Amino acid sequence: xxxxxxxxxxxxxxxxxxxxxxxxxxxxxxxxxxxxxxxxxxxxxxxxxxxxxxxxxxxxxxxxxxxxxxxxxxxxxxxxxxxxxxxxxxxxxxxxxxxxxxxxxxxxxxxxxxxxxxxxxxxxxxxxxxxxxxxxxxxxxxxxxxxxxxxxxxxxxxxxxxxx
Amino acid sequence: xxxxxxxxxxxxxxxxxxxxxxxxxxxxxxxxxxxxxxxxxxxxxxxxxxxxxxxxxxxxxxxxxxxxxxxxxxxxxxxxxxxxxxxxxxxxxxxxxxxxxxxxxxxxxxxxxxxxxxxxxxxxxxxxxxxxxxxxxxxxxxxxxxxxxxxxxxxxxxxxxxxxxxxxxxxxxxxxxxxxxxxxxxxxxxxxxxxxxxxxxxxxxxxxxxxxxxxxxxxxxxxxxxxxxxxxxxxxxxxxxxxxxxxxxxxxxxxxxxxxxxxxxxxxxxxxxxxxxxxxxxxxxxxxxxxxxxxxxxxxxxxxxxxxxxxxxxxxxxxxxxxxxxxxxxxxxxxxxxxxxxxxxxxxxxxxxxxxxxxxxxxxxxxxxxxxxxxxxxxxxxxxxxxxxxxxxxxxxxxxxxxxxxxxxxxxxxxxxxxxxxxxxxxxxxxxxxxxxxxxxxxxxxxxxxxxxxxxxxxxxxxxxxxxxxxxxxxxxxxxxxxxxxxxxxxxxxxxxxxxxxxxxxxxxxxxxxxxxxxxxxxxxxxxxxxxxxxxxxxxxxx
Ligand SMILES: Cc1cc2nc3c(=O)[nH]c(=O)nc-3n(C[C@H](O)[C@H](O)[C@H](O)COP(=O)(O)O)c2cc1C
Ligand code: SF4
Ligand code: FES
Ligand code: FES
Numbered sequence: 001x002x003x004x005x006x007x008x009x010x011x012x013x014x015x016x017x018x019x020x021x022x023x024x025x026x027x028x029x030x031x032x033x034x035x036x037x038x039x040x041x042x043x044x045x046x047x048x049x050x051x052x053x054x055x056x057x058x059x060x061x062x063x064x065x066x067x068x069x070x071x072x073x074x075x076x077x078x079x080x081x082x083x084x085x086x087x088x089x090x091x092x093x094x095x096x097x098x099x100x101x102x103x104x105x106x107x108x109x110x111x112x113x114x115x116x117x118x119x120x121x122x123x124x125x126x127x128x129x130x131x132x133x134x135x136x137x138x139x140x141x142x143x144x145x146x147x148x149x150x151x152x153x154x155x156x157x158x159x160x161x162x163x164x
Numbered sequence: 165x166x167x168x169x170x171x172x173x174x175x176x177x178x179x180x181x182x183x184x185x186x187x188x189x190x191x192x193x194x195x196x197x198x199x200x201x202x203x204x205x206x207x208x209x210x211x212x213x214x215x216x217x218x219x220x221x222x223x224x225x226x227x228x229x230x231x232x233x234x235x236x237x238x239x240x241x242x243x244x245x246x247x248x249x250x251x252x253x254x255x256x257x258x259x260x261x262x263x264x265x266x267x268x269x270x271x272x273x274x275x276x277x278x279x280x281x282x283x284x285x286x287x288x289x290x291x292x293x294x295x296x297x298x299x300x301x302x303x304x305x306x307x308x309x310x311x312x313x314x315x316x317x318x319x320x321x322x323x324x325x326x327x328x329x330x331x332x333x334x335x336x337x338x339x340x341x342x343x344x345x346x347x348x349x350x351x352x353x354x355x356x357x358x359x360x361x362x363x364x365x366x367x368x369x370x371x372x373x374x375x376x377x378x379x380x381x382x383x384x385x386x387x388x389x390x391x392x393x394x395x396x397x398x399x400x401x402x403x404x405x406x407x408x409x410x411x412x413x414x415x416x417x418x419x420x421x422x423x424x425x426x427x428x429x430x431x432x433x434x435x436x437x438x439x440x441x442x443x444x445x446x447x448x449x450x451x452x453x454x455x456x457x458x459x460x461x462x463x464x465x466x467x468x469x470x471x472x473x474x475x476x477x478x479x480x481x482x483x484x485x486x487x488x489x490x491x492x493x494x495x496x497x498x499x500x501x502x503x504x505x506x507x508x509x510x511x512x513x514x515x516x517x518x519x520x521x522x523x524x525x526x527x528x529x530x531x532x533x534x535x536x537x538x539x540x541x542x543x544x545x546x547x548x549x550x551x552x553x554x555x556x557x558x559x560x561x562x563x564x565x566x567x568x569x570x571x572x573x574x575x576x577x578x579x580x581x582x583x584x585x586x587x588x589x590x591x592x593x594x595x596x597x598x599x600x601x602x603x604x605x606x607x608x609x610x611x612x613x614x615x616x617x618x619x620x621x622x623x624x625x626x627x628x629x630x631x632x633x634x635x636x637x638x639x640x641x642x643x644x645x646x647x648x649x650x651x652x653x654x655x656x657x658x659x660x661x662x663x664x665x666x667x668x669x670x671x672x673x674x675x676x677x678x679x680x681x682x683x684x685x686x687x688x689x690x691x692x693x694x695x696x697x698x699x700x701x702x703x704x705x706x707x
Binding site for chain 2: 001029030031033034036037040064067068073074075077089090091092093094095096127128129130131132134135136138144145146147157
């Protein structure tokens with residue numbers, strides 16, 4: 001059966017990375033999760049257009065693509081803020097005071113975990129163990145892991161982003 | 165292939181270079197990286213370049229050295245000195261000291277019980293070799309077990325050796341590995357698969373991550389031996405997407421092994437072929453469950469299905485599939501190299517070998533440890549762990565994560581093995597060990613794990629989806645001082661219901677943290693309910 005590949009949602013060159021992932025897996029429907037990883041890594045999140053495109057390209061029903069995208073916590077359907085602060089809420093960090101770090105940030109910036117400030121500057125997220133339990137509580141500031149973080153330190157690090 | 169031939173093979177792929185006299189091994193695993201070890205490594209490299217010592221001294225990035233809390237850690241060879249809490253400013257002094265007197269104030273005493281009480285099999289290369297160099301692994305007898313298996317042993321002999329070792333699965337349940345291999349080997353099928361479970365979802369554990377980041381080839385070698393034993397030619401490594409460094413190192417390792425003919429087609433010139441692919445998880449704890457993991461590799465939502473049939477008979481795409489944990493595979497090559505009897509001589513009667521634990525929480529020496537089975541909890545927490553800091557008192561140790569329980573002081577002298585831990589209401593689990601002191605509220609801890617189960621429940625079956633939410637609600641009522649004794653009775657009833665009627669291990673074990681804290685710390689529940697008080701001062705009472 002002949003199958004014409006759908007074209008990407010836009011002529012953004014980054015779609016080539018996503019196409020390469022699908023090509024490597026022979027446009028097999030089993031590669032759905034790999035493809036979504038590729039989209040998220042490239043664009044930072046999965047929007048509706050991306051999901052529709054992936055559904056067509058891998059010949060998977062859109063409902064299934066949406067089902068998979070929402071099942072896994074790693075995928076996000078919303079764009080993130082300019083900066084992200086991920087507080088580890090794994091057991092070791094929880095015991096060592098991570099909830100105080102979250103509370104301090106929540107209070108100062110008026111956002112709950114999973115939310116972004118109105119100006120789009122800061123997203124606050126939580127994670128389950130990032131593998132630095134020996135240095136609990138651990139916080140990831142824009143991809144950089146910091147250990148033994150106090151609420152004051154966390155606010156100070158974030159302040160450097162928001163006060164500019 | 166002899167070890168000598170293996171070494172020559174590895175060397176022929178590396179250009180000749182004079183062996184430097186000194187080597188500084190800087191830990192670049194997650195813990196030390198977060199303490200700035202990459203900047204220290206750079207400072208050391210600059211210092212060496214400035215002094216023109218590039219041919220004399222090499223700086224190597226290695227995996228976790230164990231005592232993560234004292235990071236950044238580094239080991240200077242051949243002096244054998246370990247330095248702790250090193251900063252960039254220390255670089256000149258360290259380079260200056262090479263081959264001379266060590267830098268006193270940075271020395272981490274390697275004769276402390278943290279190091280001397282450990283027994284390393286799985287972690288023997290961790291912190292020693294450069295995980296991105298297959299030559300380093302081969303120089304430490306890497307791939308000799310695979311070569312020997314292919315040359316001298318039948319698949320059945322391999323299975324017999326593993327069975328003789330008494331190795332049990334390190335993924336949590338402790339199923340005998342030899343028996344599992346034998347079932348898959350006997351299953352009929354035109355194709356078979358081997359899967360390595362590296363989903364490591366226990367929120368407070370990082371053993372598998374450390375093994376993958378510090379010594380990836382060991383896991384690949386174990387998988388290849390398993391594939392030969394059960395008759396598979398394709399393997400998958402299912403790794404958490406949250407572990408990008410582990411993924412990167414595994415990709416490098418697979419490429420290197422393929423280049424040397426240690427993976428891929430006709431391994432070591434035999435008719436045996438084995439290919440390994442990586443599949444990324446996407447942050448769903450339930451995907452650590454084997455049938456959910458298989459669904460996820462197939463590109464679906466990771467929801468468990470009823471067993472039997474077990475994956476050994478009906479697994480990936482319906483074919484017989486062997487699933488083992490990272491640490492289980494990491495034990496395979498040493499067992500083949502040293503014999504099953506050697507392995508069986510370590511540990512206790514029913515739990516052989518060693519176990520890797522991520523020691524964390526309210527304990528002085530937090531980090532990654534490997535101990536012989538049968539060691540007592542007291543030895544782990546007070547000798548290796550150095551006890552409870554800041555003058556606090558030990559209260560409980562949590563093992564097994566959301567499926568495990570809290571073990572109180574009266575059992576500190578109990579040996580650590582599968583059966584003893586189960587007897588006191590916890591489980592060995594994958595190796596998370598969180599120490600708590602009197603500043604932790606046990607009801608709050610139970611609530612923490614229940615919250616985890618609520619958000620990780622896949623929603624497929626009602627007892628788990630609705631039951632865990634109800635239990636969370638009741639625990640929340642208790643911690644806010646709004647509960648009655650009837651609520652407690654209801655909570656206990658729900659524990660039983662969820663435990664016995666859930667479809668998969670997640671639901672079946674979700675009540676464990678509640679059950680064990682109720683068993684040993686019931687008075688804390690009562691204090692919240694009757695006195696409207698949190699003895700540890702953690703919970704905010706609304707009344
Ligand atoms: C909810 C749930 C989560 C699990 N998570 C993991 C995991 O992260 N890693 C793992 O190796 N096994 C995990 N398991 C156990 C696996 O289902 C399986 O038993 C194990 O991978 C088998 O390997 P082993 O025999 O080497 O232990 C989990 C089980 C359940 C029920
Ligand atoms: S017990 Fe929970 S996680 Fe397991 S299948 Fe049922 S709902 Fe899903
Ligand atoms: S629990 Fe936070 S890093 Fe492991
Ligand atoms: S991360 Fe460096 S010692 Fe564990």
